[in-house]
Amino acid sequence: MSTKTDKIDRLAELTAKRGGRDGHGASLWREAFGRLRRSPMAMAGTVIVGAFVIIAIIGPWIAPYDPTAQAWGNEVFPNRNMFVGPRGENWFGLDHLGRDQFSRMVIGARQSLLVGVVATLLGFAAGAILGGIAGAAAGLGKSWGRRIDTILMRFTDMMLAIPALLLAVSVAALMGQSLATVMIAVGVAQVPIFARLLRGSMLAQAHSDYVLAAKATGIKRKRIVLAHILPNSVGPVLVQATLTLATAIIEAAALSYLGLGSPDQSIPEWGTMLADAQRFLSGAPQLAIYPAIAIIITALGFTLLGEAMRESLDPKLRK
Amino acid sequence: MPLLKVDDLSVTFTQRGKADVRAVDGVSFSVSEGEVVGLVGESGCGKSVTSLALMGLLADRGVKVGGSVNFDGIELLNLHKNAMRDMRGQELAMIFQDPLSSLNPVVPIGVQVTEILQRHRKMRGEAARKEAADLLDRVGIPDPTRRLKEYPHQLSGGMRQRALIAMAVACAPRLLIADEPTTALDVTIQAQILELLKELVDTQGTALLMITHDLGVVAGLCDEINVLYGGRVVESAARRNLFAAPTHPYSVGLLGSIPRLDAPRGEPLKPVRGSVNDNIAWSDGCAFAPRCDYYTMECLQGPPELVESYTGHKYRCVNPITEHTAPAVIDTEAS
DSSP, X not given: OHXXXXXXXXHHHHHHHHHHHHOTTOOHHHHHHHHHHTOHHHHHHHHHHHHHHHHHHHHHHHXXXXXXXXXXXXXXXXXXXXXXXXXXXXXXXXXXXXXXXXXXXXXXXXXXXXXXXXXXXXXXXXXXXXHHHXXXXXXXXXXXXXXXXXXXXXXXXXXXXXXXXXXXXXXXXXXXXXXXXXXXXXXXXXXXXXXXXXXXXXXXXXXXXXXXXXXXXXXXXXXXXXXXXXXXXXXXXXXHHHHHHHHHXXXXXXXXXXXXXXXXXTSOOHHHHHHHHHTTTTTOTHHHHHHHHHHHHHHHXXXXXXXXXXXXXXXXXXX | OOSEEEEEEEEEEOOTTSOOEEEEEEEEEEEOTTOEEEEEOOTTSSHHHHHHHXXXXXXXXXXXXXXXXXXXXXXXGGSOHHHHHHHBTTTEEEEOSOTTTTSOTTSOHHHXXXXXXXXXXXXXXXXXXXXXXXXXXXXXXXXXXXXXXXXXXXXOHHHHHHHHHHHHTTTOOSEEEEESTTTTSXXXXXHHHHHHHHHHHHHHOOEEEEEESOHHHHHXXXXXXXXXXXXXXXXXXXXXXXXXXXXXXXXXXXXXXXXXTTSOTTOOOOOXXXXXXXXXXXXXXXXXXXXXXXXXXXXXXXXXXXXXXXXXXXXXXXSOOOSOOSOOOOOTTOO
């Protein structure tokens, strides 16, 4: 008898376990997340991005010195190509004005993250609105809808024809030097990509069976777009946002490097540091190498994460 | 007077630089309340296009629809788009072939059911949820309140089709169009779904237009059967007549192609020769002639007329099969 009840208990336990893994209420996203967790690419990306974000947030507390303090100015002689390299008290050495390079790097992370996130959000929002309108108009509208779509898409094609960096430089040059300018410039350059992507995936969804089925129940067009097509179309756009973060960080750095970045010298910025280091490349290449590596690694982190997300969401790439 | 009267319906797809394609060519039939009418034919014969035309779901561009679709005195083809939209889901509803792709993958079942109740029956919040649970219960989905929160991929194939049927009957439509509702399901589930549809027809008096290529489905369910070939009705008869005495060689071929359990072992299946691509234009003669075992020169003299026999059995053939050497009787009382 006891063995029998044991058996039943064991069975219940097993089924409960299984039910938990199948996850009632688990969504498509949760499944995608499960695949994400098993992907080494995603793990690597998450670790890098996580480290970057943590440093950006707690930067002011872990930076050993004030990033603008020229405390060691008397030890550095840029004219004679004399720099202090890495040492116990200054891990990454000193820059040409005698400032602690490590503190500047750590504080600079926050700036990069801020610019990257705000610029991406700007590009995402504007692109999603443009692409959403075009996609809805093209997918479900009549002849006027197709006209709206054509106008919007030719507009984004024009923007796409200009290289993103050139577009960002033009916007930055037009609006003058400020942190907001950098964000807007980098964001604007991403708008056409988001617009195209959302429109494309909405168009693909508009021809799917469930949209036809929804039409067959008399659901109104507006609701079909908002409640059915849009939620199915945002996947690739979200993935693109992750990938864009990498681009945005690189482009923000490029703008600073070109002298179109934030004019506020009190906040260090990786791109500006790179530009400053250029003059001393022969004497002190380490000044350029540290920010360059930081930019590369963060960009790589976001790219890895974005790619892994794309793969986990894309049914065609699933193994 | 029948609920739905389709008269001389034609659908032509036009594409710039290409010849027009006439997918449906003068199809006429009618469906009365509480009646099940079958539209049978192989892929490409125009059955799905017919159903989409009835629902007003064909694209705006590149499609010409002619003839008349009369639904309870209302001419559907002339109806304004918005009025037609109000009819869909409320007066006429449709069940699609593939239940998985016909449900939105990222929206819970409950939301997809309640949005129809909101749209047509102006139900809100708790009342709508309760009614949705009732609907799922009525189509035989166990534990409906839990199922409402689930996503389509968490349901089995049969459950999904039941959910789609629940959505279709949410507003008690008077006409239900089922476009191959059982094709994507396995055989045991097929029988359950057909049983469910039959029950809806019997209890609610719904008119059901059954579109299928599966003669087994029509045998158990339909009162009237229209066999479509090349966009035209080639044979139209009451179920019993059609199965007992198929007259058009195509119907005979379809019936003969059903695998039989009582056939001797190793006997090859008997397909209908050729494919739907071998058609000739109806204006030149019988479109089926190139695949027909019985065709004569007479078949190529021009389009054959639909002939009606004294039993009401209609067929479009100049050389009909009258005495039956053909394999006929499969169990018409099945299910």
